[in-house]
Amino acid sequence: xxxxxxxxxxxxxxxxxxxxxxxxxxxxxxxxxxxxxxxxxxxxxxxxxxxxxxxxxxxxxxxxxxxxxxxxxxxxxxxxxxxxxxxxxxxxxxxxxxxxxxxxxxxxxxxxxxxxxxxxxxxxxxxxxxxxxxxxxxxxxxxxxxxxxxxxxxxxxxxxxxxxxxxxxxxxxxxxxxxxxxxxxxxxxxxxxxxxxxxxxxxxxxxxxxxxxxxxxxxxxxxxxxxxxxxxxxxxxxxxxxxxxxxxxxxxxxxxxxxxxxxxxxxxxxxxxxxxxxxxxxxxxxxxxxxxxxxxxxxxxxxxxxxxxxxxxxxxxxxxxxxxxxxxxxxxxxxxxxxxxxxxxxxxxxxxxxxxxxxxxxxxxxxxxxxxxxxxxxxxxxxxxxxxxxxxxxxxxxxxxxxxxxxxxxxxxxxxxxxxxxxxxxxxxxxxxxxxxxxxxxxxxxxxxxxxxxxxxxxxxxxxxxxxxxxxxxxxxxxxxxxxx
Numbered sequence: 001x002x003x004x005x006x007x008x009x010x011x012x013x014x015x016x017x018x019x020x021x022x023x024x025x026x027x028x029x030x031x032x033x034x035x036x037x038x039x040x041x042x043x044x045x046x047x048x049x050x051x052x053x054x055x056x057x058x059x060x061x062x063x064x065x066x067x068x069x070x071x072x073x074x075x076x077x078x079x080x081x082x083x084x085x086x087x088x089x090x091x092x093x094x095x096x097x098x099x100x101x102x103x104x105x106x107x108x109x110x111x112x113x114x115x116x117x118x119x120x121x122x123x124x125x126x127x128x129x130x131x132x133x134x135x136x137x138x139x140x141x142x143x144x145x146x147x148x149x150x151x152x153x154x155x156x157x158x159x160x161x162x163x164x165x166x167x168x169x170x171x172x173x174x175x176x177x178x179x180x181x182x183x184x185x186x187x188x189x190x191x192x193x194x195x196x197x198x199x200x201x202x203x204x205x206x207x208x209x210x211x212x213x214x215x216x217x218x219x220x221x222x223x224x225x226x227x228x229x230x231x232x233x234x235x236x237x238x239x240x241x242x243x244x245x246x247x248x249x250x251x252x253x254x255x256x257x258x259x260x261x262x263x264x265x266x267x268x269x270x271x272x273x274x275x276x277x278x279x280x281x282x283x284x285x286x287x288x289x290x291x292x293x294x295x296x297x298x299x300x301x302x303x304x305x306x307x308x309x310x311x312x313x314x315x316x317x318x319x320x321x322x323x324x325x326x327x328x329x330x331x332x333x334x335x336x337x338x339x340x341x342x343x344x345x346x347x348x349x350x351x352x353x354x355x356x357x358x359x360x361x362x363x364x365x366x367x368x369x370x371x372x373x374x375x376x377x378x379x380x381x382x383x384x385x386x387x388x389x390x391x392x393x394x395x396x397x398x399x400x401x402x403x404x405x406x407x408x409x410x411x412x413x414x415x416x417x418x419x420x421x422x423x424x425x426x427x428x429x430x431x432x433x434x435x436x437x438x439x440x441x442x443x444x445x446x447x448x449x450x451x452x453x454x455x456x457x458x459x460x461x462x463x464x465x466x467x468x469x470x471x472x473x474x475x476x477x478x479x480x481x482x483x484x485x
Contacts, residue, residue, distance in 0.1 A: 019071040095130055095139060102126035103141065198227050198342065201306035201325070201333025202235060210272050214240030215293055215300075218254070218274060219307055219334075228340035232256075235336055237307075238271040241295035245444075245453050247311060249300070251336070251437040259435050261416050266458065297443040306333045311441050313409075316402050320409050321441065322346040331422075331429045336437075343437060344429040345411075348400065353428075355396035355410075356421055358389035367396065369425030376418040392416065396428075397450055408447045410454055414438040 021032045022040075034040050095101060103126050128141040200222040207217035217237035224231050234254040242248050250271045252258055263270060293300040294314065302309045308324035322345055325333045335342035347353075353367040356375065362385050367373065378388045395412040413419075417434040442453040455461065 016071050020075060023072055023075065095133075097130050097132060099130050100127040101130060101139075101141075103128060197325075197332040198335045199223060199225050199231060199332060201308075202336070204237070204302065204304035204307045207237070207302075210238065210240070212240065212269070212272065214238060216272060216274065219251070221336075222306060229337045232336050232338065236271070236274055239293060239300050240269070240271075241293075241298065242269065244296040245442060245449070246457065247295060247298045247300060247441040247443075249309065249311075249437075249439040249441075251334075253336075253436075259417070260438065261414055266414075268457075298441055308333065313407070313443070315445075316405075316407070318400065318402055318407065319346075320398065321411060321439075329427065330424070331427060339433055341432040341435070341437060342430065344427055346427050347398075347425070349426050350401065352399040353396045353423065354399070355393065357393045358391045360385050360387050360389065362386070367423050369423055371423065373421040373423065374419070375421065394419065394421070394430075395454060397447065399447065406446075408444040408450050410442040410444070410450045412440040412442070412454065412457075414440060 024031055031040070128143060130139045131142045132140045134140055202219040202221050205218050205220050207215055210216040215238070217239075219235040219237055221231045221233050224233070232253050236250075236252055236254045238248075238250040240248050252260075252271075254274060291302060293302075297314050298320075299312045299314055300309060301312065303324065306325075308322070310319050310322040310324070312319050323334065323343055324346070325331055325344060329344075329346075331344040332342055354365045356367060356373045357365065358377075359373070359375075360382050361371075374388060375392045375394055376388050377390060377392045379390050380387060382389055394415060395410055397408055397410045399406065399408050401407075413430060413432075415432055415435045415438060417432050419430060419432040422429040422431070440457065442450050442457075444450045444453075
């Protein structure tokens with residue numbers, strides 16, 4: 001296509017876009033424009049119905065029609081080539097009544113129906129027996145009594161699921177992580193949803209003032225385990241009041257560099273490193289059972305064994321983040337492994353949380369208890385509910401009413417890895433598959449202040465150009481100019 005329009009191919013991009021959106025697509029049995037608006041596109045050059053437009057410059061119009069026809073032919077060739085690549089990997093599978101199969105389910109539907117925790121949950125459940133065949137590629141399954149609420153054909157349409165053949169002991173099992181199931185001689189059982197605590201956390205063995213006026217500490221794992229891999233034995237803690245209205249808490253591996261959001265893309269200070277080797281004594285260090293590090297509005301408190309921290313407001317004493325875990329809590333102390341990080345915070349039951357984007361939720365940006373929130377960016381349109389979108393903002397805003405006075409603050413976990421965020425109403429847990437724990441706390445105290453502080457850190461949103469708000473309006477305008485000219 002570029003060869004035919006060499007030298008000025010960029011001038012034909014509107015025609016390419018026009019041709020694509022008004023060409024027949026076999027998958028939807030119509031053109032994308034017709035699928036979106038319920039009618040064919042009626043242009044000034046009479047694309048589908050001859051005689052409905054009056055041509056003032058037939059030569060220019062016919063020249064445009066020839067170019068669009070050429071573009072359509074090239075698009076058809078490209079689509080045919082891609083189809084041939086895809087067909088090489090396709091394999092038709094058929095099953096008989098009585099076969100036992102495993103069921104691959106969409107992650108968000110797995111949460112709602114099978115009690116899973118978002119995209120980090122297992123991919124397969126089963127095995128289930130086929131009781132009838134209801135279509136060419138659709139089957140009705142027999143579910144156990146535990147899943148009596150799941151209708152085999154309505155609430156979980158099997159024609160939208162992928163069946164895989166009988167495996168046995170060589171069943172590949174779920175995608176990592178695999179926290180609650182167990183393997184047996186017939187497959188995998190994922191129906192248990194019991195919370196399992198991982199390890200005993202870390203202890204703070206030293207802490208000192210950093211050269212830039214912050215705190216830098218050394219954490220050591222209390223008891224090693226191999227759930228989700230070995231623990232990272234030594235961690236570095238860095239705490240700094242970077243401005244009057246935001247506090248940073250950074251936790252990473254002492255010995256190995258880990259992936260972070262690149263510092264040249266998001267400008268911020270690089271945490272200092274521990275100067276001495278791990279375990280060596282330091283000068284000017286202090287270690288007490290509980291201490292604090294105060295700023296203009298936020299106060300950082302910590303406990304050494306097991307290590308936990310809290311962030312409080314100086315103005316009213318409200319705790320906005322508390323990472324401690326009691327025996328009765330359903331979550332663990334700090335967990336830091338190569339491919340699994342976990343940290344939680346206690347929350348008052350009257351707090352209202354908003355954020356954790358970008359995704360499509362049926363109730364908007366307000367967070368509701370026991371709903372899974374998965375951040376795993378996907379380049380897809382926002383027309384389906386419970387789906388992740390192109391960007392990731394692991395930030396939530398917390399609105400509270402303290403003695404009749406409203407307060408707002410925000411918590412940002414600057415981590416670009418996939419994560420599940422579990423909000424229980426009185427607590428919130430992060431489960432991340434890599435990177436570091438880099439928290440930023442924005443004090444507010446009003447929602448507008450929080451938005452101003454957050455965007456001043458990550459960057460202000462760029463104003464969108466007028467032409468980006470709609471493609472068909474632009475094409476109509478361009479064709480109108482062509483018609484009049």
